[in-house]
Amino acid sequence: MVTWNLNQTKHHVLICNGGSCMRQQGEEVTLAIRSEIARHAAEDGIHTTRTRCNGRCDDACVVIVYPEGIWYRDMTPETGRRLVREHLLQSKPLQDRVAYSYLQDRFVPSGMGTTGVLRKDKNNK
């Protein structure tokens, strides 16, 4: 058990470790992101959390970055390392992997991921 001091944290990275994402290299993506953060001695600025399913399984492996509110799709160990170097350390999101971005007041799809279903439509079936 540990309680981290987050007062130097700039980014919170949620790495999906749900079943679908784990079948799409979720463990390897997690380890790649964390080792790249360590390689750059950026642990105090970047906090990572393993999560359960984030509800976007067709996009597996899913990685989400806050406070930007960017949802990444089809992440691999290599794009995980790029995420650290380009997005987290240079503020250049990986445009080729963005599924959703938070703009003004909601998440906006990039058009590259699966559309998915709305809860109201699913509940009416």
Ligand code: FES
């Ligand atoms: S298991 Fe990752 S989004 Fe469902």
